[in-house]
Amino acid sequence: MSCSRVAHGFFTAWKDYGNPNAIILFLCQDNEPNIFDQRAVEYAIYDLDEHITVRRKTCWELIASIALSPDGKLFVDDEEVAIVYFRGLYTADDYTDEKFWDVRLKVEMSRAILCPSIGYQLAGCKKMQEVLAKPDVLERFIDDIDVVQKLRSTFAGFYELEMNSDGDNAVQMAITNPDLYVLKPQREGGGNNIYGEDIVTLLSEIGNDERRCAYILMEKICPKPLDNIFVTASGHQEVQAISELGTFGVILARGKDVIENYFAGHLLRSKSHEHNEGGIGSGLAVLDSPFLV
Incomplete structure (x- = not known):
């Protein structure tokens, strides 16, 4: 079900863009390891309309082929782009060349529909989890207090590591009881979180300077096996x-x-x-x- 419903979202966005000749661009990593699930979505899009064109491009390929018109239209190899689907450029490791930032800038400045836009990508980062867990923040977006309370009841504890007294206290909490917490960098893709004694080692090194601000501290979730x-x-x-x-x-x-x-x-x-x-x-x-x- 998920594949077909996600594909339907792309199809609806493509129609909303308003140019039946515009393409959907899958922006992929080099030597893409997740090609099969991407192909499944691509083929499901074709099932909805066989006239849609999906192109797969790496950032290296886009350096020479991407262009932005004065009215904000995005082109790749002279084909107008309706949607850019990011399967690359979402981790720091993807930006291996300075020209990749130029590619991202052209995409973000364009009229193309982005999945996700830079705003949505940043909204999903670890720092936003910490901010949303603070008192009175959810209330800025949700008027129903009952809904706010239900949402907040599902949250784990989040603790900032800024250069202030709250950050100092969080560092000491983590060093004293490392097995109760997870130390998370602002990274995606898995394999980046820090646990147990590794938390003690890292915070003993960076806990007194601004390097700690690149992380958040989260209460460790311990479900029943x-x-x-x-x-x-x-x-x-x-x-x-x-x-x-x-x-x-x-x-x-x-x-x-x-x-x-x-x-x-x-x-x-x-x-x-x-x-x-x-x-x-x-x-x-x-x-x-x-x-x-």
Whole structure:
């Protein structure tokens, strides 16, 4: 379900752009490891309208082929771009050449529909999690106090590491009881969080200077492990597993005018409770299915 509903979001955005000859651009990483799920979305878009053109380009390819017209239209190889879908340029490691920043600037200055825009990308960073958890912040966006309280009841504890007394206290909390917390940098893609004694080591080095501001401290979530069986290419394994349920959503808006906003399926990942990280690509987790009781 998720693939078709996500594809429908792209289709609706492409129609809303208003040029039936404009393309959808998948901006991909070099040696893309996640090509298969991207292809699935691409083919689902074709199922909705076979006349849509999807192009896959790496940033290296875009350096010489991308252009921005005076009226803000984005072109790649002389084809107008309706949508840019970022499957690259979302981590610091992707910007391996200064010219990649020029590519990102042209994209952000264009009229193309961006998935995500720079604003939405920044809204999903770890620092925003910390800010949203502060008192009176959710109230700026949600008027219903009952809804605010229900949302806030689901939050883990977040603690800033700025150069102030609150930051100093958070550093001492983490060093004193490192197993109760996770230290998170402003990074995406998995494998970046810091746990246990590694927190003590890092904060003992940077805890008294501004380098600590690149991180946030979060209360560690400790779910109850459940019996599970992991099936992989090498066989099966009985494990005590913990799971993470992620949901997909589609939102298409023009300023404050919302055109589409709907649930688009889920993804459940499970890992052994022995592991801190749980990436599918790293082999530490598996795709799973929820069992509702």
